[in-house]
Amino acid sequence: MKRFLKTHLAGLMLLTTVSTQGMDSFIIEDIRVEGLQRVAPGTVFNYLPVKVGDSFDQRLAAESIKALFKTGFFKDVKLEQDGDTLLILVEERASISSVKLEGNKDIGTDDLKKALKGVGLSEGKVFDRAILDKVEQELRRQYYSRGKYGLKITSTVEELPRNRVxxxxxxSEGKVAKIKQINIVGNSVFSDEELLDAFELSTGNLLSFYTKNDQYSKQKLGADLERLRSYYLDRGHINFQIESTQVAITPDKKEIYITVNVKEGEVYKVSDVKLTGKLIVPPQELTPLVQIGPADTFSRKLATETSKAISDRLGDEGYIFANVNMVPEVDEATKTVAITFFVDPGKQVYVRRINFRGNTKTRDEVLRREMRQMEAAWASSTKIERSKTRLERLGYFQETNVESPAVPGTTDQIDVNYNVTEKPSGNIMAGVGYSQVQGIILNASITQDNVFGTGKRINFTFNNSQINTIYRIGYFNPYTNLDGVSSGFDLSYRQTNAQQMNLANYNTDVATAGGNLGVPLGEFDSLRFNLDYNHTKLKTSSNTSEQVYNFIQDNGDTFDYVTLAAGWVHDTLNRAIFPTDGGAQRLSILSTVPAGSLQFYKASYKIQHYFPIAKDLTFMVQAEAAYGDGYNGTDGLPFFENYFAGGPQSVRGFMANTLGPRTTPNPTTGFGGNLPLGGSSKLVGTAELLFPVPFMHDNKSIRLGAFMDAGNVYCGAFKTPNPDDINCYAQSSGNFMRFSTGLSARWLSPFGNLSFSIAEPLNSQPGDRTQLFQFSFGSGF
Structure with a gap:
């Protein structure tokens, strides 16, 4: 006869027991489970706190039911006794047959399903209403963070055969609630406009579609309130307070009003500044680092920067955990603040080991030779950071991070761990252009910047386009010795059809062999030297211009000459790819040796600098000036050594190489006139605002830009054309600077580097060749 031991438990009820008066405990001789459909009996036995042979009573009954409910597999459990057999009757929870999402646009279905799977709401899982409720709450949180307060979520659970749902x-996402108004109440010293300029949140502007600054977020408002507090504290208002903040939304949930109540307080001046504590370095070295002094208006920003500057200085002496606290003493009577910077250097630490992780291809020695921080030396925060920058400048890594954990069990040792993410260092490059005259133009090259992970570079170029037939092989070793001296060589043969390059009608065959040497002068400066032998053969046709014929008549059509070049480079860029800070200057001088067929020289200076103006915004400026001329019997710079401008690499919006002086027709045939020939001097410049792709702030392989280009090439020393001067050709379109503006994009794709530009010339002249869209691409490996 079955004796009832336990009532069933269902839903979210707590465990309850019934009276068992007159019931004796019994020894379990067998356990039987009924009602299972998907759950294996062994799973039930694993969770049960009893087994055959145990003495079963009411306490174990309660523990058994609690254990089975805790699994989440069952929505009902009963225990019964059949003689000496424990009978377990269960009703399984339904399994999820499918999860469907409808109406979501802001958040992708794949992303949502991945998140749902992470919390257990996915096909094949046991259905739990509580989990579904949590999912709805999380969805509301996600959409509210996007400003969609009109969100409506309806969840339905449809029962299916075989205990499935x-x-x-x-x-229903609704529309984004926009900030209609932000009010600041209680301010008198600063206007609302001044204060709201510091806010990230705004009532909206032309860039709001990108910045989302008109969409309310509790986190953004919190950050803005801290900016507001800093604004006042940096201007001497020590007792500034934000008394309250109200956020109101209209009944239709489309507009938000924010009100911030403030109490400004009075302005405090600095009465005295002291340095105390264990200074470590001489006080006279720390005093210039103090950015705030007596009689200045108190500024928390300047005080914080002072603390950081002193801490960084101590970090260069091995005290990288130095703590510099700013302690203010406020005098309410005189409205002044006495500032004391208390220096606690902590322990001096040295570097036990420098470790590299993530360099699956590049050898450790290539990374280690870039280190400015040495092992077993006192740690220096400046050297550790500079070493990171040098790794980034190699161009082998997509990302570089550094950590300096303390060595366990010690108080004076740290390890420095550099974590890098390799990127393809080989490149198969292809340039593509199009013009109505030439059609499609193709060229290609293969470069491997990190051969077998050694840091050495080889390149092979083959080009068989309408413009060029090129064969070139090159080798470069950036570390010929441990002092950082570099060396390399280049061998090349090039046949060029200048007319296909938008230039005058002539052909050149050029063979070159040369070597190069680089000598470092310091951390940021180096000298470069090149020695090259050149063999040049000129070819003409009936359409060749007067200038080319006259040059050949005076100098011949075959030339052998040796060039010597020297250059100085000052480079402080923070990385090789997509730099955001620092600059580079390059000065180079090239001259032929007097014994050759031609005697000429060339000199150029190029400067480039990046200014970080916000987290995701960088302003870049660059300029280049170049000049060349002949000497010792060579009249002017040979035309095939001229400078060129126009195209993707200089003044965008103008067809490549087409700016500058033009040719005059061949007096015999009347052909070959009004074609670009380049010039012996060049001036070009660019100003560009660089920023990430909207909605893709974390993407480190794409960068956009809004630019303005300026430049031109000239005959002689930037002088006005003189038709009687054979070295200053007719320049029908004028010799003044050309300007263009537009948008650019650069993508470091898996297939290589792609660059695009859309540019509009601002002052094109009759005869100029313009080109709205220009691009080039390559393929990485």
């Missing part, structure tokens, strides 16, 4: 989540 289908979950359908219908989402």
């Amino acid at each position: 289908e979950v359908v989540i219908k989402i």
